[in-house]
Amino acid sequence: MTQGHTHTPTDVALGTVTPCATGELPGGLQWAHLPVHRRLWSEEGLREGFxxxxxxxVGAPSAPVEVVGGS
Known part of the structure; x- marks a missing residue:
């Protein structure tokens, strides 16, 4: 995870996982969350699309993605 961005329990709704991408942009740290239902996340073929x-x-095709709330 990029320094300066942390996660709390509110970042993960019940029954979901939350991929979080972070990127360094000229204006500073940019991050985005994408809540995904656990059933969809369990489909290996869909994960890369998420x-x-x-x-x-975040505008960065190679940004690291942390999955919050499970795998």
Whole structure:
């Protein structure tokens, strides 16, 4: 996880996991959360699509993604 961004229990709704992408932009740290239902996240074939979507939100295709609330 990028320094300066932490997670709390409120970042993860009941029955979901939350991929979090972080990126360093000229204006500072940018992050995005994408809550995903656990049933969808359990589909291995869908996970990379969720990771790509949250990376696009921060504008960094290679941004690290941390999954909060389970795997």
């Amino acid at each position: 990771r790509a979507r949250v990376r696009r939100t």
